[in-house]
Amino acid sequence: MEATSVLDAESEKSEVSALEAVNLKEDGGLLSKTTQITVAHRLSTIMNSDIIVVMDKGEIVEIGSHSTLIKASEGVHSRLCRLQSMKQE
Numbered sequence: 001m002e003a004t005s006v007l008d009a010e011s012e013k014s015e016v017s018a019l020e021a022v023n024l025k026e027d028g029g030l031l032s033k034t035t036q037i038t039v040a041h042r043l044s045t046i047m048n049s050d051i052i053v054v055m056d057k058g059e060i061v062e063i064g065s066h067s068t069l070i071k072a073s074e075g076v077h078s079r080l081c082r083l084q085s086m087k088q089e
Helices: 011-019 066-071 076-088
Strands: 052-056 059-064
Touching: 052 066, 052 076, 059 066, 059 076, 066 076
Parallel strands: none
Antiparallel strands: 052 059
């Protein structure tokens, strides 16, 4: 089970903000360079990730930033974003 799957939207947002703030200094700079691996089904959890690796049936099918992947309108990430957006409306 995904750790954030049982969180409501507000709690998930707080969790993501806390994870993003872990390595930040007060001036906004980084304390250290770290790698964080997040497994997510809710795409809002990973929108600010530097690199997104999209898997389908156990295979890596796309790699890139959200802004790059969303441009591939027939791509898995783009399609999932549209589906999740429709569910929220």
